[in-house]
Amino acid sequence: MTIPEPLTLWHELEAAVRHTLTHNELAQGGLLIAALSALAVQARTLPAQLLSSLKNRFTVTLDVQGDDAAFPWLAAWLAAQPVGRHLRHLGVVTRFNEQMGGQNLNLGVDRDGDEVNVRLVPLSGQVLLRYRGHWLLARPARTQRQAGSGMLGGFSHSLTFRMLSGARAVLPELLRDAYESTAGRSDGRVEIHVPEYQGWSLAERRPARPLGSLIYAPGLLDTLQDDLAAFFRDREWYAGMGIPYRRGYLLHGPPGNGKSSLVAALAGQFGLNVCVLNLATPDLTDDRLTSLLSGLPRRALLLLEDIDAVFVGREPRAPGVKLSFNGLLNALDGVAAGEGRVTFMTTNDLGGLDAALIRPGRADRHVHLGNAARTQVQGMLRRFWPDWTPGQVETLAAQVPDGLLSMARVQEYLLERRADPDAVARDWAQLVTPPCPTRLRLQRAG
Structure with missing residues (x-):
């Protein structure tokens, strides 16, 4: 049997289709319907395609x-x-x-x-x-x-x-x-940011606290203000000297003496915001810390509170801490550490910290905020009752030994008697006399 050549088959197929379309009305109608359907589909999509093309070409x-x-x-x-x-x-x-x-x-x-x-x-x-x-x-x-x-x-x-x-x-x-x-x-408010995933979330906007409302040892506020002002002013000098443009401060001392308040007030003074980070957070890893510190909001200082609660020397205090000591050091001043960052670290126990964490370059200035000195008690009394005579203020302040009470304790005592100034002098002995342990237990039980 002879097999037709492909060209012959094509000619025969072409002739059969032509004959069918010429003499078969049903085939003609089907072809017309198919052509019209294709045109209708194209007509429906054409405006959308045209509009999309115009938008891509003429808009931003x-x-x-x-x-x-x-x-x-x-x-x-x-x-x-x-x-x-x-x-x-x-x-x-x-x-x-x-x-x-x-x-x-x-x-x-x-x-x-x-x-x-x-x-x-x-x-x-x-x-x-x-x-x-x-x-x-x-x-x-x-x-x-x-x-x-x-x-x-x-x-x-x-x-x-x-x-x-x-x-x-x-x-x-x-x-x-x-x-x-x-x-x-600038509306006189300080933004407080907290970690959220790999970035930061605005937690609160609070009025900036005037530095003049804080009572510390003489000269402390002036020294910190001058140091920060010099840092912000000398950016080009740092670059010219090849020194990393970062500044770190370590605030240490007993609790209740205004470490966090000082940071917030300095932030308000310089128009900065505060990013608060708890290093003991269980889900804080080395990589996440690096990501957080590299993504600090603009014009924000970093506050690491209670760093003594995370490590004893170089070892984690709790098994749930995932952050490593080396990871913390690298994030603070490693190769990938950001420029222009101001970091404040606070601690109640300076003795438990490894020297590598608080050396210059990571904590350039160490500031001790101790318990109330006599001058601070005087300042607190004058702030509550500015019309008191110097003799009234000095008589009461002289009865408080330096370093005995935290500033928070003095302030709370005065707050309790803010409506009765006479009670301040009348009950002053209660401020410096430790309460009876039995009485404390009864108060807690009640």
């Missing part, structure tokens, strides 16, 4: 994720615009609301006389606004995070701005305006 998009420092600037800026109140999908935030901007609402006062504030936070939607002669389309959004093993976690937030290509030149101005209206604005 600015995307900001919720975990980026610029997100709260832009979210708060958007919420402050008149059109920002046109967004329809809102959430209510009652704590740490400065993180996400929003419309502030005052609901009144509580039983303690404190204002009750909430914010309406834009969660999704879009608004069109005019900025410096250009149209911007702003679109907040949120998506639910996966917490692992198929479990749902919290929400991730983002913010998108879309504008015509010609508006790209205003992006730096938009970011500058958003920053200066939020994080760049």
Whole structure:
């Protein structure tokens, strides 16, 4: 049997198809329907494709994720615009609301006389606004995070701005305006940040405490202020000398003498924020510590509280501590340690610390905050009752031996009698006389 050549088969197939389409009306109709269907599908998708092509060619998009420092600037800026109140999908935030901007609402006062504030936070939607002669389309959004093993976690937030290509030149101005209206604005408050995953979360904004309200040994505040001011002023000098641009302080002494208060007050004085880190946290590893310290918010100082509670020498105090001593040293001043960082470490027990942790370069200045001296007791009395005579103040302060009481103990004694100044002198012996242990046990039982 002779097998036809492929070319012959193709010609025969072509002739059969032509004959069918010419003489078979059913085949003609089927072909027409298929062609029309293809055209209809293309017609439906063409506008979307055309719109997408035009957007990609003639517009610019600015995307900001919720975990980026610029997100709260832009979210708060958007919420402050008149059109920002046109967004329809809102959430209510009652704590740490400065993180996400929003419309502030005052609901009144509580039983303690404190204002009750909430914010309406834009969660999704879009608004069109005019900025410096250009149209911007702003679109907040949120998506639910996966917490692992198929479990749902919290929400991730983002913010998108879309504008015509010609508006790209205003992006730096938009970011500058958003920053200066939020994080760049000095409102006399100090931001307290705490660790969250691999970054930092705003925990609280509190009024900055004036340095003049703190009572320490004479000259201590002036010395620290001058040292910090010189550090911030001499950045180029450090670079020229090849010295790492970092400064560390170790505050040590008995509890209750204002170590943390001093750090917060200095932060307010220099317009800094405070990042508080507990090194004994069970989930703090070497890698996470390095990540946290490399991602400190701008103009923030680092506060490591009670470092004596983490290591005895170079060994962890508790089996749950995952941070290694070498990991801590490398994070503080290793090759990957950031420049421009100010670190404060506090401890109640200087003797339990390894010398490598508190040497110059990691703790450049050691500041002892001891129990109340006579001059500090006098300062505390004058602060509570500025109209008292020098003789009244000196008579009471002379009865308190230097180093006997913490400043917290003196302050609490005066607070208890702030409405009855006569009781201060009348009960003064109670301040310096240790209470009876039996009485303490009875008070606790009651």
